Amino acid sequence: MTLLTLIPFLGALLVACAPSCRIARAVGLAVMAGVLAFAGTLAITYDRAAGGIQFLERHAWIPSLGIEYFVGADGMSLMLLLLTALISPFALLAAGPGLSKLHVVLILLLETTLLGTFTALNFIHWFVYYELSLVPAFLLIRSPGTKAATAAALRFFIYTLLGGIALLIGFLAIQLATGTWDLIHLAMLGPKVDPLLAAQFGWPPAGLLVFCCIFLGLAVKVPVVPFHTWLPDAYSESPSFVTMLLTGLMSKMGVYGFLRLLVPLFPQRMQELSTPLLWLALATILFSAFAALAQTDLKRLFAYSSINHLGYCLLGIFAVASVPLGAPAARAAATNGVLLQIFNHGLTAATLFCFVGFLERRSGGLRGMADFGGLRAVAPVFTGLMGIAIFSSLGLPGLNGFVGEFLIFGGTLHLVWWAAALAVIGLFVTAVFLLNILQKVFAGPLPGHWSKFPDLTASEILTVVPSIGLMFLLGIFPQLLIALFNKP
């Protein structure tokens, strides 16, 4: 575990000493391949029959404050480790050869912090990684150096930092009440956390306040509408390979936080507040779907679409929390659906932004839907592969996106039928704007100035083929991934 987190960090140091950009990129890729192999080995050696959190490592860090270096992984963490290990090299490859050494270093540092976040089991340990990830992300977002990119990066940083502070305050209160930072221990305390908080502060709503703090911190990260306003700018101003990392991986930290921090600690609050929470999830799904419908810039469109897809995760999480007992089949379906959706969204959204990056590379930065047309005539491979990614995002059965959404909706319908019925509108609107892209960018007459539009090069095809292949594989055999978090 520790080694896994260390590899990209050491790799970053190595890359920093590399004599040229090309070598830096090659070294970076080799390191990431190592991480991928390592994460894959962990997933294979994970004892599914035993389940739970394994590969534990525990060392005292600051004993006087109860802060420990404590790592481990369960099925969910392993899935996220795999996702991180997959998307990081994907983004590096998608960035193309013009990447500076600094970029490679930053991507590797980001990978370290992500791997750390997904394995840490002591809150402070977790929080350090969670906040540290902002630094490389901030630098990557503003790396184009334009005024807009700088503003977007600043906004991203301030937003998430404020969220982080709310999170920290919440957990300080919890530590005062329970005396531990240990996430496993806290999860075992579970429903007792709330009364302990009330007793500590001598004020019954203290639990609610702490709940709101933590919720806010995570809601900014996911993001939940209306805490999303940093996202469209950040996603559209940063270079596409950075957006791949932001949407594919960093947005998952928020959802992971919900599942690891909020749900186990506040089951009663989640249940009490389930109706407003479900409405927030619905607002996230529907608002972002409609907002995406009105976009003409492909990056902004996919940014909103990304919020929409994470909204389905929230829907599943809140629906499960609304019925804490009973209906085990529906709860299992929705929970598995959420986990699958996390992975599938990471894969698909990253692939879509990768294609947008390819498009920008060819068009000199243009990415408005109206700037193109009829590209299928000159770029059939581009069209075909991006079409597959778009249909994966649309939730077409046979590709990965469908399985997660099917399970989330199936479980949710059983638990809170009205939420599922309303969220279905989101599925329809998603199809509308995704097919708009196919129609406007790839079909119709080809404008004369695009008649020399180059199709994908061999290296670009190699970059996307693994993820396209995974879309098919996980669409047809979702059990491969589901096996990670279900006992055989």
Add this chain to the structure above:
Amino acid sequence: MKTSPLSLLALIPLLPLFAAGGTALMKRGRRSVAAGLVITAQAAATLVSLLAFLRTLGQEGSPHGTVSEIWNFPWLSLGDQTLSLGLLLDPLGAGMALMVSFVSLLIFIYSVGYMKEDPNFTRFFCFLSLFSAAMLGVVLSNSLLLTFICWELVGLASYLLIGFWFHKPEAAAAAKKAFLTTRIGDMGFLLGMLWLFSASGTLLFYDNGNGCLEQAALTTLATKTVCLGLAVSNGIALLIFCGAAGKSGQFPLHVWLPDAMEGPTPVSALIHAATMVAAGVFLVARMFPVFSATGIVSVALTTVAWIGAFTAFFAALIAVAQTDIKRILAYSTVSQLGFMMLALGVGSVTAAMVHLIAHAFFKALLFLGAGSVIHGVHEEQDIRNMGGLRKFLPVTFVTYAIGMMALCGVPFFFSGFWSKDEILHVAHQWPVSQGPFFLAAAAAFLTAFYMTRQMCYVFAGSYRGEAHPHESPAVMTIPLVLLAAAAVLMSIPATPAWPWFHGHYTGHAITLNLAKLVTHDFLTIAGLSVLIVATGIGFGYLLYRRVGKEDPLARFWAFGFAILARRFHVDELYQATVVRWLGWLGDLAVWIDRWIFSGIVRLVGALSRMASAGSDLFDRFSINLGFDSICDGLRDGGHLFSSWESGRVQAYLRFLGVGALLLLVILGWLLT
């Protein structure tokens, strides 16, 4: 070697699927390899379908009724539950599979000729094969989930094929419209399926007593009710019917089907006439136990009957005023699908399925005939610019006429007569209302009328166009002849005297009983339908016998004709409502984002900036003044001292000298 026969069933969809995968990876230039691979795979799938079909034969009169064989396999294991998919072989599916694979095969062969010039020939065969695989999956599935998966893939194939000529903006728009319109229905289907899953705990149709179409589950579904006393089974059935209505072009979701004619004609024949559009009818037939769980007259079935009857009439009316040869056939398809839905709604799966199978053959024939005509007059589709083509395209003319007579229901040698007669018969016996029966009878009249109109326009009189019409090559005419033969031969097993289809679907033994042809019951309806067809054709012939460029009907009643020609303005209505509302909601979302959400953020930002400006002022004028004076003092001192460290050696030496002198003076003074 003995293999399980039912796992072989998987070959039927898998063969075309692998062929599609193979051609997808092929280079665009490998035309004959692609076509060869796809057609061979399809022929093999047809052969396996035939074997499967033969396996379901000979069971009529067995004590258990029809026998269905199942093969289930797990797909997902979540916690304690397993979600399985499966394949099912029963008469309903086997007949469909044989029809679909056979018609597909013929149309694939025809496409070799029709698409010869197209640069994307290999892609076309890839999509066709994908379609065939998905459609065969729908008909053989033993799980509603697998049905849904294949159902959506069928929709994808349809999308790809309608938009095949993607450089035409109309084709791209039509493809999107088709996908989205059917997706509206599919969202209902999805909810219905999930509700069924939630209520019965399984999505397998048959699972040795535990399936959702088996007695135990049906009883639960029929007895539980939701609001207004609606049984759960009916709620689920209505939602699933949304999906069926979308796919089968039932009102009000029919708008995509006529536009779908932007696709190449073989696509119109295969997907938008013979097979895919029948998937909705098949789905209702497959789920019939749920639709009829509360009895043969249920809320769900009544809805199906009325919508079917209305669609049959409504679409036939529109067809009367269309001028595009393919659009007339498209509305005719919508209308005939309405007939099938009507049959299901009044409780007769057999009548619906017989009409479905018969219709598949003669409508494929008509479309391929239309394709041959379009090909022959060099891509002209407006019937006003045709005429007199019987002399130029004799084979096409004869086969087209057979298809036309089958569609109109000309007695007694055409399949359409018997199948439509049966539908009118069951509609007449429906205890709820006679309304659907009259709508269907009127639709039958209109069908005979508009088909006669089309025949007159296309084949009678003299040629009004500019091209040089020619007959199509054999690779296109041979499928026409085969389909024409099928349109005639299919009438034999559909007569009441030897109701083979009926026996096949219900498992009753059948015998040849000519006496059934002279019962009072049969004679009334049959007499009526002969009368209807005769008047329809007669009227049509009288009006359009010597047709020019102007439509005689438009002269009689220009206003009504214009409404029909504009298809009752349903498209415009959708444009003005759903499409516009979606746009508004999108703009609204962006507005909220910009002015409310971001506005609040900007306000907070501005407030915090003001606060920091305030503290800045305070700092500057109260704290900083004092602080600054200390700093100034320090800085001046620093300046003074730093001027001493100028770096000039002479100055240092001077200091050194002065210092040494001073030290000497002090030392001298101390010593004295």
